[in-house]
Amino acid sequence: MAQVEVLSLSAPERRRRRGVLTMFGLGVGALLFFVIIPKQNEKVTFGFVMDREWVAFREWVVPSRSGSLGFAILALAAVLVAYLQFRARKTIRFASAIFGFSFLMSFLSWAASGKFIPFTGLLQGGLLLAVPLVYGAMAGVLCERSGVINIAIEGQLLAGAFASGVLASLTQSTGVGLLIAPFAGALISYLLAVFAIRFGIDQVILGFVLNVLVIGLTNFLYKRLLIPYQSTWNSGPILAPIKIPILSKLPIIGPIFFEQTIIVYLMYVIVALIHVGLFRSKWGLRMRAVGEHPTAAESVGINVNRVRFRNVILAGAVAGLGGAYFTIGAVGPFGKEMTAGKGFIALAALIFGRWSPLGAVSAALIFGFADNLQGVLSITGTPIPSEFMLMAPYIATIIAVSGFVGRVRAPAADGIPYRPGESH
Amino acid sequence: MGRMIKRALRVIALPGLAFFSALFVSGLLIAFSDPKVLKLAGSPLKFLGAAFAAAGRAYLALFEGSIYDPNLARPYFFDGFYPLSETLVSAAPLILTGLSVALAFKAGLFNIGAQGQFIFGAIGASVVGFKADLPVGIHVVAAILTAMIFAGIWGGFVGLLKAKTGAHEVIVTIMLNYVASYFLLWLLSTTPFLRKGRQDPIAPPVKETGRLPHLLGPNLRVNVGIFIALAAAAGVWWLLNRSTWGFRFRAVGANAAAAKTAGISVPLVTTMVMLFAGALAGLGGAVQILGSEYALTAGAGGSFGFDAITVALLGRANPIGTVFAALLFGGLRAGGLTMQANTETPIDLVLVIQALVVLFIAAPALVKAVFRLKQLQTGTGVVSKGWNG
Numbered sequence: 138m139a140q141v142e143v144l145s146l147s148a149p150e151r152r153r154r155r156g157v158l159t160m161f162g163l164g165v166g167a168l169l170f171f172v173i174i175p176k177q178n179e180k181v182t183f184g185f186v187m188d189r190e191w192v193a194f195r196e197w198v199v200p201s202r203s204g205s206l207g208f209a210i211l212a213l214a215a216v217l218v219a220y221l222q223f224r225a226r227k228t229i230r231f232a233s234a235i236f237g238f239s240f241l242m243s244f245l246s247w248a249a250s251g252k253f254i255p256f257t258g259l260l261q262g263g264l265l266l267a268v269p270l271v272y273g274a275m276a277g278v279l280c281e282r283s284g285v286i287n288i289a290i291e292g293q294l295l296a297g298a299f300a301s302g303v304l305a306s307l308t309q310s311t312g313v314g315l316l317i318a319p320f321a322g323a324l325i326s327y328l329l330a331v332f333a334i335r336f337g338i339d340q341v342i343l344g345f346v347l348n349v350l351v352i353g354l355t356n357f358l359y360k361r362l363l364i365p366y367q368s369t370w371n372s373g374p375i376l377a378p379i380k381i382p383i384l385s386k387l388p389i390i391g392p393i394f395f396e397q398t399i400i401v402y403l404m405y406v407i408v409a410l411i412h413v414g415l416f417r418s419k420w421g422l423r424m425r426a427v428g429e430h431p432t433a434a435e436s437v438g439i440n441v442n443r444v445r446f447r448n449v450i451l452a453g454a455v456a457g458l459g460g461a462y463f464t465i466g467a468v469g470p471f472g473k474e475m476t477a478g479k480g481f482i483a484l485a486a487l488i489f490g491r492w493s494p495l496g497a498v499s500a501a502l503i504f505g506f507a508d509n510l511q512g513v514l515s516i517t518g519t520p521i522p523s524e525f526m527l528m529a530p531y532i533a534t535i536i537a538v539s540g541f542v543g544r545v546r547a548p549a550a551d552g553i554p555y556r557p558g559e560s561h
Numbered sequence: 562m563g564r565m566i567k568r569a570l571r572v573i574a575l576p577g578l579a580f581f582s583a584l585f586v587s588g589l590l591i592a593f594s595d596p597k598v599l600k601l602a603g604s605p606l607k608f609l610g611a612a613f614a615a616a617g618r619a620y621l622a623l624f625e626g627s628i629y630d631p632n633l634a635r636p637y638f639f640d641g642f643y644p645l646s647e648t649l650v651s652a653a654p655l656i657l658t659g660l661s662v663a664l665a666f667k668a669g670l671f672n673i674g675a676q677g678q679f680i681f682g683a684i685g686a687s688v689v690g691f692k693a694d695l696p697v698g699i700h701v702v703a704a705i706l707t708a709m710i711f712a713g714i715w716g717g718f719v720g721l722l723k724a725k726t727g728a729h730e731v732i733v734t735i736m737l738n739y740v741a742s743y744f745l746l747w748l749l750s751t752t753p754f755l756r757k758g759r760q761d762p763i764a765p766p767v768k769e770t771g772r773l774p775h776l777l778g779p780n781l782r783v784n785v786g787i788f789i790a791l792a793a794a795a796g797v798w799w800l801l802n803r804s805t806w807g808f809r810f811r812a813v814g815a816n817a818a819a820a821k822t823a824g825i826s827v828p829l830v831t832t833m834v835m836l837f838a839g840a841l842a843g844l845g846g847a848v849q850i851l852g853s854e855y856a857l858t859a860g861a862g863g864s865f866g867f868d869a870i871t872v873a874l875l876g877r878a879n880p881i882g883t884v885f886a887a888l889l890f891g892g893l894r895a896g897g898l899t900m901q902a903n904t905e906t907p908i909d910l911v912l913v914i915q916a917l918v919v920l921f922i923a924a925p926a927l928v929k930a931v932f933r934l935k936q937l938q939t940g941t942g943v944v945s946k947g948w949n950g
Contacts (some may be wrong), residue, residue, distance in 0.1 A: 155726075268856075288731075332920070332923070332924055336924050338923045339923070340926055341671055341731070342874060342919075342923060343920075343923060345673075345870060346874070346916050346919045346920050346923065347916075347920075348873070348911060349867060349871060349912055349915060349916040350912075350916035350917065350920065351716050351911035352909075352912060353909050353910070353911070353912025353915070353916055354590075354913055355912075356907065356909035356912065357590065357594070357907050357909040357910050357912075357913060359907075360595060360907035360909065361594045361595075361905075361906075361907055362594060362596075366596075478735075478739070481735045484732070484735075485732050485735070485736065488729065488732055522747050522750070524743040524744065524746045524747035524750070525743070525747065526742045527737065527739075527743045528740045528744070531736040531737070531739040531740050532736070532740060534732065534736045535722070535728065535732075535733055535737070538728040538729065538732050538733065539722050539725075539726040539727075539728035539733070
């Protein structure tokens with residue numbers, strides 16, 4: 138009987154089963170490593186107030202072992218719910234989210250024993266670190282949903298960062314920097330589009346080479362111009378955060394989402410536009426058509442390569458704008474290779490999120506949060522060496538890609554050049 | 562004879578033209594980013610002259626740093642070849658990591674993880690190199706084998722994961738590169754890896770018995786590593802073209818579905834390919850540590866992962882091509898240092914040249930159009946499979 142049941146599982150169900158098993162393993166691990174083995178049991182303080190927003194509750198103090206135990210039990214309860222959902226052949230997304238949160242809190246209660254965790258600040262910083270990832274992942278969505286693989290996100294971000302930093306410095310205006318960034322990203326995308334769509338070159342290789350090219354160019358110009366002539370070429374201003382009235386006063390949510398720079402607000406708009414546009418507009422329908430079945434798209438009169446070309450350029454512009462975050466959005470001057478592999482993490486977020494805008498955004502937020510958590514914990518000090526904390530997001534990605542996501546399906550025509558009139 | 566020359570010319574033509582096009586474009590970059598040149602923009606003739614002079618000086622330094630430096634040729638003519646030894650020292654690990662990427666390409670896998678595998682090879686070689694007490698000869702071999710095993714496991718894990726769960730190797734290898742870098746950082750902060758009297762992240766030096774012997778006396782750094790690399794290239798050529806496993810690798814690379822129908826176990830091949838690829842990159846790490854660096858540092862990985870991919874692409878994923886590509890890029894690396902020191906042209910220009918060469922080779926239509934050529938062996942000969950492959 139059991140045999141028959143196993144055989145009749147569909148692919149998503151097998152994936153869910155693997156998910157439930159992974160979560161169960163992690164939950165038991167949490168119980169073992171955060172509750173049973175540790176000796177220390179000092180108080181953990183979670184702070185919820187940043188600045189001058191309205192206060193719902195100020196802080197929450199809990200002994201570390203009780204906290205870990207409580208959240209580990211909650212996590213295991215979520216696993217049980219997930220299992221029941223799986224048996225009922227329903228999605229386990231909600232239970233997984235609860236599990237993720239509880240597991241994390243269980244870990245935090247253990248890791249921050251005797252310490253103070255600025256909870257709101259943790260989330261705020263996490264959102265900030267996720268900004269370039271979200272922009273990069275959106276560029277990936279636009280490109281790959283149209284059928285062109287975009288490994289060059291890193292290069293597009295870096296080009297945007299460089300152009301906005303330099304132009305903002307030369308003109309001493311953040312506005313100019315913000316305006317030029319999308320053009321820089323689009324320029325890299327233009328190369329990607331010309332070579333991939335017109336010449337039909339392998340897109341993974343092409344994207345990779347474009348990254349090397351942008352890294353080489355920006356490093357070269359950085360050493361040649363930006364360092365020796367720093368005062369004119371590389372001392373750009375920084376965008377000031379804009380507080381949105383009322384919304385920024387909301388407890389916890391306010392400081393996280395509504396006390397940010399224009400780059401973050403533009404991000405909200407772009408994500409919303411891409412999500413709605415992709416599934417509800419003619420533009421999005423055409424994009425998905427040329428990405429999934431270009432021959433069918435052509436048969437109803439769509440110019441496949443033109444649609445791809447435009448979307449690839451647009452993707453570059455989005456990533457370029459995200460690149461501005463590194464310079465005028467955060468520190469001002471440009472730094473050598475300052476994107477530091479964020480483009481590749483954005484790519485991982487895209488795949489993690491299964492090529493859907495909201496999925497990619499969620500993945501980007503998780504990565505950003507993990508990155509910031511690592512930073513916060515390495516300052517407060519934890520029982521684990523900071524290098525292992527730094528590894529965590531990458532290991533999590535591997536676990537997720539192999540455990541939860543499994544054999545991912547990209548858009549069917551992703552990466553395949555299209556020649557009009559040929560049958561595919 | 563004539564036909565052979567013609568054939569050789571056809572094979573060489575595209576990489577050659579691509580290389581010179583890349584040098585030309587990079588020359589423009591050197592000239593137009595030079596403030597002294599830009600000041601002369603008013604008078605076109607002087608401007609052109611200065612531009613040519615700037616690019617010329619940089620490329621002369623590049624040559625002097627990679628092949629022959631007349632300034633070193635006193636009192637003996639052959640002393641001027643010191644830079645060539647440096648080129649070979651840089652080329653050896655590049656050949657090995659390039660082979661790692663090339664082998665994976667042949668089986669339809671894109672190994673972005675040579676970086677991490679290289680790091681694990683370097684760790685393995687370093688540990689045995691400074692820790693073990695073994696006789697001359699055996700010590701080196703033990704260090705090299707450890708490096709290959711460490712890196713082989715690290716790479717094979719990716720293949721296994723892909724075979725078992727379908728996790729895409731591009732994502733997994735990118736992530737594992739970061740994991741390896743941070744692991745190395747952590748390792749260098751632990752007591753056994755701290756050098757006596759030093760606080761910075763540098764491991765104790767490899768013992769004399771664990772080092773690869775120099776080939777041409779103590780003054781030239783060129784060592785047995787280059788022969789190990791050439792032997793590995795021959796081995797990979799044999800593996801791919803003459804062995805059953807190589808046939809399986811290529812069959813899976815050409816058409817995984819057909820290979821499966823023919824009775825080849827695709828999961829097993831995927832794991833084996835990545836294991837071999839990892840071991841090759843690890844061998845590269847061993848050659849770097851035991852041949853020229855003699856100590857593990859935080860920057861041991863360098864940019865070998867990135868460079869390996871450009872090397873494999875330029876070499877069209879073919880072992881012989883990879884050797885020549887690695888020699889070229891090894892020369893650029895060695896020469897780039899001299900260029901940076903003598904003419905204040907940043908060494909990062911080498912990255913630009915590398916990227917442009919591969920771009921021009923990948924886009925044969927472009928080179929053909931520029932040089933009005935019809936008969937050329939074109940393309941990188943490499944096709945990755947996208948996400949769904």
